[in-house]
Amino acid sequence: MNSWRNWQLQGKLGQGGFGEVLHWQNKTTGQEIATKHIKDVNSLGADQQVKLKDRWMMELKFTRAFRKLPNIVAGVCLGNDDASFVAYLNSAHKCRLPVIILEFCNGGDVRKQLQMHENANGLSEFEVREILGALRKALHFLHSECKVCHRDLKPDNIVIHRQKDGSKTYKLTDFGLARGAPDQTMLQSVVGTRHYFAPEVVETGVYNTTVDYWSMGIIAYELATGELPFIPHQTPRNILVNLLKKTSDCIAITEDPHDASRFLFQTELPREHHLTEPFARQFLLWLRLALDSDYKRRGQLESDKVHSGTVPNPFVFSYLDKLLQIRVLTIFAMNSFKFLAYAVTADMTMQELNGLICRDTKLASSEVYCVLPTNHPHERITPNTRPLDLYVHEWSDTSRETLKSTKIPPPPVMLFVFQASDKCVYSDPEPRVSKLMLTCNPSSFQTDSSWVLRRLALDMHYMLAMQQKQVDMFLMGIRERALLLEDEIVTNQFITAINDQILTTAEAYNMLLRLRTASVQEQNMSIQVTDSDWKLLADTYQETNNIARAIKDRFESCLRGARAIEKATSQLLNQYVDVFDLAAFDHDYLAGISLGQFRKAVNQFAMSPSQEVKRVMETAKEIDSLHLLFIKAIKAVAKAMQKFAEIKEQLFQLNFKMLSSAAAASAHVSAPPPMLLEHSMGRLKMNSMGDSSDFDSLTTNNVIDEANRLDKMLRADMEIDSI
Structure with a gap:
């Protein structure tokens, strides 16, 4: 079975005990489908073959009913043009049953996703949320609309379809064990995959749709941690015995590494996962509900809806809905080398957020300096900013797969926090050493237990991955701060503005100096300006020029340093x-x-900060020094602006005095020197805001008014927002 006319077999998608799923593509239309086949029934008895046929026809019925549902793999009905292809498939099929034709999902399944090395300690929070959200919608439809219990939920039966934009849709499939579960009816049979079915399935064989909630909880734990929760390496009997012993708040059972006969009932998530703290805290509470051994508590309904007469919603669904709506703002605190995360709401204030950051970093409130990553949609933190404004949903997807496949990958966090101080202190990153690693490291501890050694490898993988992630975030934080510093200098045109003032003042000073020289040489002009006036002007000009050039040099040094x-x-x-x-x-x-x-x-892969990490921290201190220099330069701008105001005032006053004296002298000479003076001053451009034509009138009030007006305009043009 390789091809049929336009249909080409592309390969095998999956295989089970009695069946397989194949991938086909129509070479003419490009359409892709998956076909499910029974592979072998010879090992089954007659009764088992009858049950298999019944389940097969039930699954065929279900898939045809699931068309156009986004989170359930739907059946496909090919048109008349492909009738011969369908006949070809059915003719070669065992048991004389129709082949099940399904929509093709091009991304594999969640089991394969969990088997990737980067997911050894569980998936990213974004992926956990997406999968649970899809599973919740699919189960709600099956239970409420179709009155069907799936009975075989597991990562293998959650397939992935990649959209053209790179996003993924998760879909539930494989309804071979699905069975109608009308209200008040309890099913009786042991079905499903061993590690995913609920205790009551084995204990009594009597159960209802709440078995799907249990399986959903098992999947959720595995998605978050990379491992099954209840001693999967133990015998089925030991698993069941301990499940029946566990309390309602127990979400996992582990074996004591010191004593193989002793089992530990865990009420908390292990530390080795990729969930944020706010999400993990609520996720834990939901897990306790989904993994309750008592199916009655597990399946409880929302009491308020029961009393109000509306259709009750299972609490396991409504609580999950609230869990998935939590918006988590992710932050990296540079000085303490900490990843922080806070649930943000519409009414939360920046003051409250600042308080949380201070609590967790030990920084003073005045020392918290925030840097938004490049391309953050909020652009800049203002007095009106809310923490919710800093949350970016698209940046929640920090999975390794997204980072690899996206042209512009999302930043690792939504906000970087620095210590704004001239005495910044950086903490060394602390390795995420697990309890098991501490237990196994001393030479006095000995074991050959396979689960302990497997868990050891996973824990060390997590430690190294987290150290790598910290270095990545730290380096990105430094780069973002350098980019922000560069942007502040360039966007606000500090260097250009200071340089313009230097050039403008120099031109005005040199112009008046030439006019004074001309007045001395042309004594008949009688422009009366004393030597003390010129000395005061020269001293002020020199001081102003020195201050301005020093500030300009600081800004240029900051710009060069930031770019480097x-x-x-x-x-x-x-x-x-x-x-x-x-x-x-x-x-x-x-x-x-x-x-x-x-x-x-442990020694080879360095649990203490390496030389590379120390080098990174030295780079952070360089940007601290540059930022401090930048702040000092901005503060010095105010002094420079004051000196520019003084020099301009003196220039204006001397200009006025020279014009006035020239006007008085013009009555006694044949040529009109004031016109010559005005012509010379007309070449003076004051920061592109006008020329000396404003001084053509020799009225004292007009001259002073124009001087003050230009002074205010220059001040306004040079106004700099403080940081």
């Missing part, structure tokens, strides 16, 4: 892609590690 650091951090980000040799560790040890290998790896 931006270039350097970009190079380091490329150079430090795997600074802790995570890829080498995964290649050698992720599949399994011995205690000796683990203890050797």
Whole structure:
């Protein structure tokens, strides 16, 4: 079975105990489909074959009913042009049952996603949210609209379809074990995959749709941590016995590494996951509900809806809805090397957010300096900014896959926080050492338990991955601060504005100096300006010029430094892609590690800050120094503006005095010197805001008024927002 006319077999998508799923493409239309086939029934008895046929026809019925549902794989009905292809498929099918034709999902399944090395400790929070949201919608439709219990929920049965824009849609499939579950009816049979079915399925064989809630909880735990929650390495009997012992707040059972006969009932999530703290805290509460061994508590309905007479919603769904609506603002605190996350709401204030940051970083409120990543939609933090404005939903997707496939990958966090102080202190990053790693590191501890060694490898993978993530965030934070500093200098045109003032003042000063020289040489002009006037002007001019040039030099130094650091951090980000040799560790040890290998790896892969990390921290101190220089330059601008105002005032006053004396002298000479003076002053451009034609009138009030007006315009043009 390779092709039929325009239909070409592309490969096998999956295979189970009795069936397989194939991928086909129509070479003419480009249409892609998946076909589900029974592969082997010879090993089944007659009764089992009858049950298989019944389930097959039920699944065929379901898939045809699920058309156009976004989170359930739908059946496909090919047109008359493909009738011969359908007949070809059915003619070669066993048991004389019709082949099930389904929509093709091009992204594999969630099981394959979990098996990727980068997902060894669970998926990113964004992916966990997306999958649970899709699963919740699919189950709600099955339970409420179709009155169907799926009975075989597992990551293998959640497939992925990639859209053209790169986004993913998760869809529930495989309804071979689905069965009608009308209200008040309890199903009786042991079905499903061992690690995913609820305790009551094995204990009594009597259950209802709440078994799907349990399976959903198992999947959720596995998505978040990368592992099954209830001692999956143990025998089915041990698993069931311990499940029946567990309390309602227990979400996982682990074996004691010191005593294989002792089991530990866990009421908290392990630390090794990629969830943010606000989400993880509520996720834990939801898990306790979904993984309650008592199916009655697990399936409880919202009481308010029961009393109001409306259709009750299972609490496990309504609580999940609230969980998925939590908006988490992610932050990296540079000085403490900490990843922070806070749930933000519409009524939360920046003062409240600032208080949380101070609490978790030990910074004073005045020291909290925030930097938004490049291309943040909010652009700038203002007095009217709310924490919710800083949240960017699209940037929640920090999965490795998205970072690799996106042209402009999202930043690792939505906000960077620095210590705004001339005495910045940086903490060394702390390795995420697990309890099991601490237990196994001493040479006195010995074990050959496969689950302990497997868990050791996963814990060390997590530690190295988190250290790499911290270095990435730290470097990106430095680069973002350098980019912000460059943007502040260039956008506000500090250098250009200072330079314009220097040139304008110099031109005005030199013009008046030439006029004074001309007045001395042309004594008949009688322009009376004393030497003390000129000395005062010259001293003020020199002082102003020196201050302005020093400020300009500071801004230019900051600009050069910012650009150099931006270039350097970009190079380091490329150079430090795997600074802790995570890829080498995964290649050698992720599949399994011995205690000796683990203890050797602890030293090899450096749990303490490496030289590379220390180098990165030195780069951070460089941007601190530049930013401090920038702030000092801005503060000095006010002094420079005052000096510019003084020099302009003196220039205006001397200009007025020279014009006035020239006017008095013009009555006694044949040529009109004032007109010559006005012609010379007409070449003076004051910051492109007018020329000396404003002084053509020799009336004292007019001259002073015009001088003051230009002074105010110059001041306004040079106004600088403080930081």
